[in-house]
Amino acid sequence: MPLRTLETWPHGAIMLDAEHTRFALWAPDAFFVSVELENGQSLPLLPQADGWFVIKTRCKAGTRYRYNIDGEIEVPDPASRAQDGDITGHSIVVDPQAYAWQNSHWLGRPWNEAVIYELHVGALGGFAAVEQQLARLVELGITAIELMPIAQFPGERNWGYDGVLPYAPQASYGTPEQLKHLIDTAHGHGLAVILDVVYNHFGPDGNYLHRYAKGFFNEDKHTPWGAAIDFRQREVRDFFIDNALMWLLEYHFDGLRFDAVHAIQSPDFLQELARRVRDHVDPARHVWLTLENEHNQASLLEQGYDAQWNDDGHNALHVLLTGETDAYYADYADNPTEQLALCLSQGFVFQGHINHHGEARGEPSGHLPPNAFVLFLQNHDQIGNRAFGERLHQLAHPDALKAATALLLLSPMIPLLFMGDEFAAPEPFLFFTSHHGELAKLVREGRRSEFAAFSAFADPHKREQIPDPNDPQTFEASRPDLTAEQQSPVYQLYRQLLRLRHEHLVQHLPGTQALGADILGPGAVSARWRLGNGRQLRIDLNLSDRPVVHSPQADAALLFEHPPQSAGLLERGTLAPYSALVSLTAAAPLQPPDGERP
Template identity: 40%
Template sequence: MPFGAQLLEGGRVRFRLWAPVAERVDVLLQKPGAGAIALPMEARDAGWFELTSDEATVDDLYRYRIDGSCEVPDPASRYNPQGVHGASQVIEPGRFVWTDRNWRGRPWEEAIIYQLHVGAFTPQGSFAAVRERLDHLVDLGVTAIQLLPVGAFAGAHDWGYDGVLPFAPAASYGHPDELKDLVQTAHQKGLMVLLDLACHCFGPEGNYLSVYAPAFFAPRTTEIAGRSIDVTLAVAGEFLIHNALYWLEEFHLDGLRLNAALLQDNAGELDLLEAVADAVREGPGKHRHCHLLLGHDRRAAHYLQWHDHSAPRRYEGVWNDAAQQAMQEVLSGASAGAVATARSLDRLGACLSRGFADGGADGLLPTAFVTFLQDYARIGDRALGERLHQLTPARPLGALVATSLLAPMPPALFMGEEFAAAQPFLYFCDFNPALVKNVASDRRKSFAHLQGFRATRARARVPDPTDPTTFHRCKLDWSSVRQPPHADWLDFYRRLLAVRRREICPRLPGMHEEAVQHTVLGGRGLSIHWTLGDDSILTLLANYSGVQLEGLQRPVGAVLWAEPGEADHALTQGRLLPWSVVWLLRGAA
């Protein structure tokens, strides 16, 4: 890694920092039980400072002192045990003993993703505590966990998108070796581990890099959202590429999700997303499955195309917000006691058949689109952080769950969804109020345009993100899992995912980019047929209304999934009961 503190052969440590506006930089080395030692760094070309020292050793704490006054942590720190304002620590990555050398990951077609926030997933909020819950995820039937960003952020708790030390696992979650132990244990249980990568943007507190390297960031005023890196700057691009390689190589992660903000439209610029993908394919991806995903953006299609079926795509998939929004439209009608419009059903059918509802995805496989009903943003962006089961009747929600989990698209769940967790997922952060002001008032004002929150008194119901109780309210209550109705939902999800793993995942490899058609049935339902990789035909028949749907042609195929009695009506009487979903599979001709 060309940045930060690197342990060299023979025990020496090389320190390297890009500080283009600094005239002098020292390493302040803190030995246990002794005062700090100032070691001057040598100025190099293009704003770089470097020092190789035999006085530093593993576990020593250090800071950089800029021009004799400003003391800052290492922006490429591997660990900051005292938080983002404290000293960085020299870490030897090779000290952890890996036992997963035979792990090669899992093919993308087997992906069933479980998105989780390390701090809120368990009462302890640590890597070690997540490790203790892996058996639950194995029993559930998921094959991959996706961690929200874990790079060090200000304070003790945060969503993770306000990180300012993108190479350092947050100290509140545990030591880097504890994250490695989580990954290794997951691999032993057959689970992939993916990570949301958020190094494109630095949070509003603890961003010392902007002091001595302001050119690293896009020129704009610092706001509550933080500052985005300048993707046209070579040093920033190199920083991002190495950050991606770092998580995949040093932590043996199986994949990354990159933000769609990195998509570039300007011709002639280095395409960072291509550069990241090429570095991964030529690096860790040469020897094992390393899956790269993108946030929702129609421009992502360029990165998802196959050149031919012998070479991997640069990115395996994109999170499909359009499908999520279409499913939400259908559920919103159910919540209001109304029937979903034919337009909203057509949008849902388009998303399930060709990815994006309004084009831009021609020639892409269904497996290029990650489908989800709810995620951290869809829940957390609500004023009160409600989950779908708290907003929607159970039967309509169950119909959309059965739709999303058995479609060819890789499904994603958000933590607690599988047992209808009662806990909300609210926006929370732990900024120093003296440094970052008006977080609560700005949050409440953002909902002023919504019915029910237009009055000041009503907006006061929106939880204060900086209040520690807001964060603690989001921690999952695992004692509820064995109690109704939570146990019933968990059984429902387990049965659906068992069907997916047994009948659908093995048939996905070899699918072709055919034009999948959907049909809106009677203005209330959908019919879609997919040809799978073994030439079998997967069929969805669904009634997304509270009224019986009649006059259907008798479907052909063996029933993969239906609630008791629902398949009989479809197969023998050409009827779909209210809010019923029937999945069928017909073998290759």
């Protein structure tokens, strides 16, 4: 594929100076394109090679515009930097230099320091409302917030994975300047900010690309959302790579999380994306690139990507904590303890193993460091994909959950929390949208049909009780109350564990190696890692309701125990039910080179 040249055009409305803007639209299936300005001007774009239409004209920041295709339809700019309201409104010319950064010196944080807090901007009230949570999150021990997708979607309520204008921050959350202010403020608190981006599909409502740029799609390959994005096209690749660079360079995001890359059917695109990002970002900056990837492609984690969300670890822990084995948990129904031990010692569970569909999944991952994996007990998917959005504390034994929380926050993997975890928030997190008409009906029926594979919803009448995603109350019910009492036992547990992580583990995570995990009994494992400073970290975990026999490590200092005083049982060779013990040994002596005496 040829490299991008000066003759190709960045997508969208690009300001050339304070008075002039270049409009560029890739529309290979259009005969005529004009830009319709809010003052009534209609300016024809000049056709260029390879399907581009371009014009340079006098046009200031804040100008509202739309494109007219063949005199038949007016559409928003697919690379709109902001919308005047919904996707049906005008696009807005944005000056990327208008915001005055207060923390321009910020270079990010090293990946080993990451403690990630995933949140939904809309559920918390918008960009300005999220700012109000930052000081509290720092006090808790969070070092990074991760925003679920914010690309402009139809309506005002959506998880964000139905975005259709990837360059435009969702208007109902705030302006581009308010988003930059949120990031700037976070940096002032020492917080990194990650953005979840969706490069595997466009949402079903408000996407007009099929009308004038069919080349965005490969009709021969399909994903759960329709025809696959066709990354064989140079213009398509640049559309998404430039989008990634915009978030990182213009908005100063500290990292991107790429959604469902297993649905991107051009493997070399991901390598190019990482390479282009690394080439364009100042090497002094810490920029994190993480993946969601059902294919468990360990090789990508050696090609510019820092880590992958470890669904395997979550799923094994979920089965052990809840006993649920429906649907995608079926792969973890028979041997969850063995699978948890494999996760703690090698990263992925599925490393070429056959899943319940009879398909091989994954690549060997034991050679990767533990911090190549993001571990979580909950995230937006694992709560929101439940019919009623229940949180884990409503499904698991409270002491077992506390023990699992110790594993989450004190293992060398990178921990991720979902908003409200730290309070055991009672509010659900449901699937919500704001579609209308026939699409709203299809989404409602599709949501309910998803649960036909779950035994609890085999009865169609029970599926009718699943909340309608388009009902505004479904969204309102999903908004957590983050003003809960910070002295609650759950909050204090998270705070204690994160303090221990920062004091004893974080600076020594580089160079950490897994030393293996032993199975102590059903639901019980003992995992060990050698930290970068030579000390050995050990976590003894029992998620079952029965004690298990185990031998203590004589030279280890206890870092954390749950329940309190459970270490006394361990000294007698017993690991208590629903318990976790975390210990550290002294640094191992360095081995002298061959032929030298110590």
